[in-house]
Amino acid sequence: MGGYILRRVLSTLPVLAIVAVLVFLMLRLTPSDPAAIIAGDYASPEQIEGIRERLGLNEPILKQFIIWISGVLQGDFGESFFYKKQVAELIGERLEPTLSLSVITILLVVLVAVPLGIIAAHNHGTWIDRFVMGFSVLGFSIPVFVVGYILIYVFAVTLDWLPVQGYQRIREGVGGWLLRLILPAMTLSLVFIAFIARMTRTSVLEVLNEDYIRTARAKGQTEIKVLIRHALANAAVPILTIIGLTVAILIGGVVVTESVYTLPGLGLLTVDAVLARDYPTIQAVILLFSFAYVLINLLVDVAYTFLDPRIRY
Amino acid sequence: MSTMRRALTAFAVAAAVPFLATEASAQKTLRFVPHSDLKILDPIWTTAYIVRNHGYMVYDTLFGMDDKGEIQPQMVDTYKLSDDKLTWTMTLRDGLMWHDGQPVTTADIVPSIKRWASKDSMGQKLMSFVASVEAKDDKTFEIKLKEPTGLVLLALGKPSSNVPFMMPKRIAETDPNRQIEEFIGSGPFIFKRDEWVPGSKLVYTKFEGYKPRSEPPSGTTGGKVVKIDRVEWLPIRDHQQAVNALLAGEVDYIEAPPHDLHPLIKKSKDIYMFNWNPLGSQYTFRFNVLHKPFDNPKIRQAVLYAFNQEDFLKATVGSEEYYKVCKGLFICGTPFGTEVGFEDMFESNFKKARELLAEAKYDGTPVVLMHSTDNQSLTNLAPVAKSLMERAGFKVDMQSMDWQTVVARRVKKDPPEAGGWHAFLTSWVAGDLLNPVMAGFVNAACDKAMFGWPCDETIEKLRDDFAKEVDPAKQKAIVKALQRRVAEYPTHAHLGQFYNHGAIRNNLKGIVPAPAPVLWNITIE
Secondary structure (H helix, E strand, C coil): CHHHHHHHHHHHHHHHHHHHHHHHHHHHHCCCCHHHHHHCCCCCHHHHHHHHHHHCCCCCHHHHHHHHHHHHHCCCCCECCCCCCEHHHHHHHHHHHHHHHHHHHHHHHHHHHHHHHHHHHHCCCCHHHHHHHHHHHHHHHCCHHHHHHHHHHHHHHHCCCCCCCCCCCHHHCHHHHHHHHHHHHHHHHHHHHHHHHHHHHHHHHHHHCCHHHHHHHHCCCCHHHHHHHHHHHHHHHHHHHHHHHHHHHHHHHHHHHHHHHCCCCHHHHHHHHHHHCCHHHHHHHHHHHHHHHHHHHHHHHHHHHHHCCCCCC | CCHHHHHHHHHHHHCCCCCCCCHHHHCCEEEEECCCCCCCCCCCCCCCHHHHHHHHHHCCECEEECCCCCEEECCEEEEEECCCCCEEEEEECCCCECCCCCECCHHHHHHHHHHHHHHCHHHHHHHCCEEEEEECCCCEEEEEECCCCCHHHHHHCCCCCCCCECCCHHHHCCCCCCCCCCCCCCCCEEECHHHCECCCEEEEEECCCCCCCCCCCECCECCCCCCCCEEEECCCCCHHHHHHHHHCCCCCEECCCCHHHHHHHHCCCCEEEECCCCCCEEEEEEECCCCCCCCCHHHHHHHHHHCEHHHHHHHHCCCHHHEECCCCCCCCCCCCCCCCCCCCCCECCHHHHHHHHHHCCCCCCCEEEEEECCCCCCCCHHHHHHHHHHHHCCCEEEEEECHHHHHHHCCCCCCHHHCCCCEEEEEEEHHHCCCCCCCHHHCCEHHHCCCCCCECHHHHHHHHHHHHCCCHHHHHHHHHHHHHHHHHCCCEEEEEEECCCEEEECCEECCECCCCCECCCCEEC
């Protein structure tokens, strides 16, 4: 196992290297000019040229890349063109809202979707099953921002139960922190609840017809025990795969959700950086996202061995 | 607040970490939604309006512009021009203080003027007349001129980017091409850098040491009396969300909600709309004169004949309540606002436009028109321009892109087929357009002009004449002559004035109308 994890970790290096090169090149090849943006709408050509010179954007692309990648290899992701802060510091400040939103969303997804899927499978062919599946289709058919606006209109504007937008740091109070994450987490989780409930139903349904389920029932075990200990345990590998993918896809989802709810996390930072062509920030955030994606996949692969003893690396 | 909200809030409070005090809530805090996020904090380094607005919070100016468009002293107490019109002597008011408690002296003022003038186009023009700026003592300084000019007060009191904000000597001596890293001003608010959450919140507190003028507030001048304890800028990217937050009472003041959301806002009895910038803004169609067909002034004139302002204003602003048709380059209703020269233009006279195209032997070269799709206030302009130009006989290649791509592309002088451009549309705040030296698009100094690079000796001579003239009546005559020349040699097409009203909760009173959103004098009831 140790060897496998080491090999997997090492295999992430070329992936990250390719991502680094691609992101760097794509940003330089797009028709954009951070200097013109920084200078402001009414700057003179001389002002723009001066800024371009200062940012090193007049250097050949290869030289720019070597400077940047040398820094990255030493843990220096550079300084944001706009915020005049180290990118690593900027990312550090934005981690909490994104991690908070992701963790709460994943908890919500797992706690709602898996039971829903099991209930649907157990009640296969009944109205309960059809209801869950209907909800599931609806869930992944509605775009995240539409769900967000509907929830805001209902729970924040009309009923006035929850805040419309904003974020409160956890150190300023757990209650306020949680209160401000309810709507974003609900918004973000709907599509994943729909997806995972559907996958759970299918996986559980497959194993419900297996001999060992019939045996368990014949031994007089309660239906709950049969579903949890035998059906769910054996259906867990595909469900875990989907949950792992969900966590990875969440990274993309937070971009929209954080923008709608003005959560100052990595998603909003990404949007701001892209709109402002803040090259150092975009490069670092995408590298971070890529690393997170690879890491999550690794964790899922390792988790397989705990769920299914037959899997060995 | 609903019962459920109260219950949830009670839960939130109960669950709060007990050692955290809620000191901020006991204060009078204004929660303001600016038009965009603030990333750069140096108002001399960039011309971006959001940074200018931050500047008005933190810094003060020697002069300002009142609500009649007149320049009035602000940090300056007394000032006089020598009989030979070559020396301005200015004395600072008593009691001016920086946020770090140090007194403001002329040792701070001189480098502040120099740094601003090295970046600002009007400042650069001013400095071409200046022999020296020198401190005479702690409170008095002199500006010695090489030749008389009427620019001194107009430049030092200009209300919009780059505003000549004053900074302490050690900060003002920062290389103009580097951003300042310390944010100490002498303005009415202190910037709380330690509370800044980039992308989410900026905090300003009342500067207790600020000594306001005794006059009532007027534009960017007069008594900047702060009647609240704290201001939080909360940039909300999504306009609909900003309005939702305003309706829910989570914010107090949205600087400029888009016009299409005004009906929704007006339905609320808790909110009122206020035109904080009575001078408004102006839409503009900019030509690139470097390439065919717009290298020919007659073809550019054809565009001015084909356009009418109303179509543009209706497509973007909608209601007549928020716009004004004005053929003047320098904002109708201000000292230099006149329609002379453009009387028969902007009437969609397609016959005349076609005649001009024929006369100029327009060969059907497609006009590459950059269309920004993500800047809500500009999105609808390019399709209107395309339609009107096509009706006049132009071929138009409208290319859609995000605003930042427009910003990056418009500085390129390459031919349109090689990544350059022929035209794009933008808007200016009226405070940037009040005279020929201030208005960037009138600059026709070839390579030294703004993107579009118009090149005309007559316009430049008239701009110089304006700068040298000290008699306002003669300046007005020069403006008329210049406008006639711009009608012959169009540098851009001005497409009418519009007004961005702020949306404000009823408990906020005392908003001061000014060319920029200023937050002094406001009370929270």
